[in-house]
Amino acid sequence: MNKLRLLTPGPTSVPAEALLEMARPVEHHRTPEFRAMFKQVTEDLQYVFQTANTVLTVTGSGTSAMESAIVGTCPPGSKALVVRGGKFGERWAEICAAFDIDHVACDVEWGHGAKPEMIEDCLSKDPSITTVIVTHSETSTAAVSDLEGIARVVRQRGDDILLIVDGITSVGAIPVRTDQWGVDVVVTGSQKALMLPPGLACLAVGDRAWKRVDSFSSRSFYLCPKAYRKSMADFDTPYTPNNVMIRGLAVTLKMIRDEGIENVWARTALLARATRAAAEAIGIKVYAADPSDSVSALCMPEGIDESKLRKTVRQRYGVHLAGGQGKLKGNVIRISHMGYVDALDTIGAISAIEMVLSEMGHDLKLGSGAAAAMTVIARRS
Numbered sequence: 001m002n003k004l005r006l007l008t009p010g011p012t013s014v015p016a017e018a019l020l021e022m023a024r025p026v027e028h029h030r031t032p033e034f035r036a037m038f039k040q041v042t043e044d045l046q047y048v049f050q051t052a053n054t055v056l057t058v059t060g061s062g063t064s065a066m067e068s069a070i071v072g073t074c075p076p077g078s079k080a081l082v083v084r085g086g087k088f089g090e091r092w093a094e095i096c097a098a099f100d101i102d103h104v105a106c107d108v109e110w111g112h113g114a115k116p117e118m119i120e121d122c123l124s125k126d127p128s129i130t131t132v133i134v135t136h137s138e139t140s141t142a143a144v145s146d147l148e149g150i151a152r153v154v155r156q157r158g159d160d161i162l163l164i165v166d167g168i169t170s171v172g173a174i175p176v177r178t179d180q181w182g183v184d185v186v187v188t189g190s191q192k193a194l195m196l197p198p199g200l201a202c203l204a205v206g207d208r209a210w211k212r213v214d215s216f217s218s219r220s221f222y223l224c225p226k227a228y229r230k231s232m233a234d235f236d237t238p239y240t241p242n243n244v245m246i247r248g249l250a251v252t253l254k255m256i257r258d259e260g261i262e263n264v265w266a267r268t269a270l271l272a273r274a275t276r277a278a279a280e281a282i283g284i285k286v287y288a289a290d291p292s293d294s295v296s297a298l299c300m301p302e303g304i305d306e307s308k309l310r311k312t313v314r315q316r317y318g319v320h321l322a323g324g325q326g327k328l329k330g331n332v333i334r335i336s337h338m339g340y341v342d343a344l345d346t347i348g349a350i351s352a353i354e355m356v357l358s359e360m361g362h363d364l365k366l367g368s369g370a371a372a373a374m375t376v377i378a379r380r381s
């Protein structure tokens with residue numbers, strides 16, 4: 001028997017408290033009780049997003065919030081700048097293309113994060129850009145962009161340029177200060193740091209973005225932000241929500257509040273540092289030059305079959321890791337530090353990786369990775 005340790009960067013492990021809440025009988029959602037709960041959930045989401053602005057909850061995966069952000073804030077004929085440094089940056093460009101939104105790419109080398117100077121340069125070259133889209137933590141490469149610096153550059157150009165951020169693997173995992181940094185739209189999905197199954201997506205929408213939303217008619221019915229804002233006035237939803245998951249969300253958000261968002265960020269960062277130290281100790285490279293703290297991508301040593309490694313780790317030790325995506329397929333394994341994951345999950349996963357790597361012929365001293373991780377965790381260094 002093996003205990004499952006789901007350490008993929010989405011879906012992530014769901015705490016028993018949330019699972020039990022979601023196992024209770026389904027209730028109707030057009031009730032005062034639902035609205036009271038949804039009000040609390042929305043306030044807690046504002047805390048997690050660090051915003052006083054509206055946070056909308058949509059029934060759909062993270063991509064539904066991405067699409068809502070685009071159809072809601074980018075009128076036909078407007079031009080967007082899309083940072084592309086991995087699979088999810090590419091997805092934003094694809095969504096723009098699907099809605100005929102003119103867009104230029106700011107291509108970032110895979111494994112690197114976008115820097116403020118790159119955005120400044122692109123905006124200076126093309127003054128017709130009115131929306132900047134950045135993937136904060138690019139899950140496919142495990143690289144992080146300097147969001148605070150990018151927001152500063154965008155805000156210096158005034159209120160007419162919007163900054164849309166994919167926070168799907170950053171919100172609730174690494175520092176995101178939506179209001180303080182001046183970000184206009186931030187999106188996330190339930191199956192990451194919010195510790196739930198896939199199925200809900202959230203968007204924080206600020207005043208500058210609402211002004212844009214109100215300036216034209218969106219081309220989506222289900223994902224038009226206006227409909228969600230209207231219902232939100234009564235803490236209601238325009239269409240039937242996944243109310244069972246919203247109940248689960250009430251539980252996981254309370255867990256985040258009880259821990260404190262800054263402590264959650266610190267725990268996530270500690271586990272990421274421990275993992276990077278372990279990788280170095282066992283002689284495997286961290287892929288990203290600008291590593292995100294919510295997920296790590298570790299390069300496969302010469303001669304090690306990535307899919308065999310993950311399969312054996314899963315079968316023998318119950319640790320479920322992710323492989324690479326796009327051009328990284330077969331070259332990296334990815335391990336999550338977001339959400340319901342703690343020190344022993346991380347040390348356990350590293351130990352499992354070490355044992356299987358050793359068996360597959362990689363030259364390492366068994367326990368050296370776990371020891372390096374333990375040292376970081378024990379010293380909180």
Ligand SMILES: Cc1ncc(COP(=O)(O)O)c(C=O)c1O
Pocket residue numbers: 009010061062063064088135137138139140166167168169189198
């Ligand atoms: C950074 C990022 N953006 C977008 C997505 C897409 O979200 P979903 O698969 O929930 O639609 C993901 C999911 O892995 C992600 O990690």
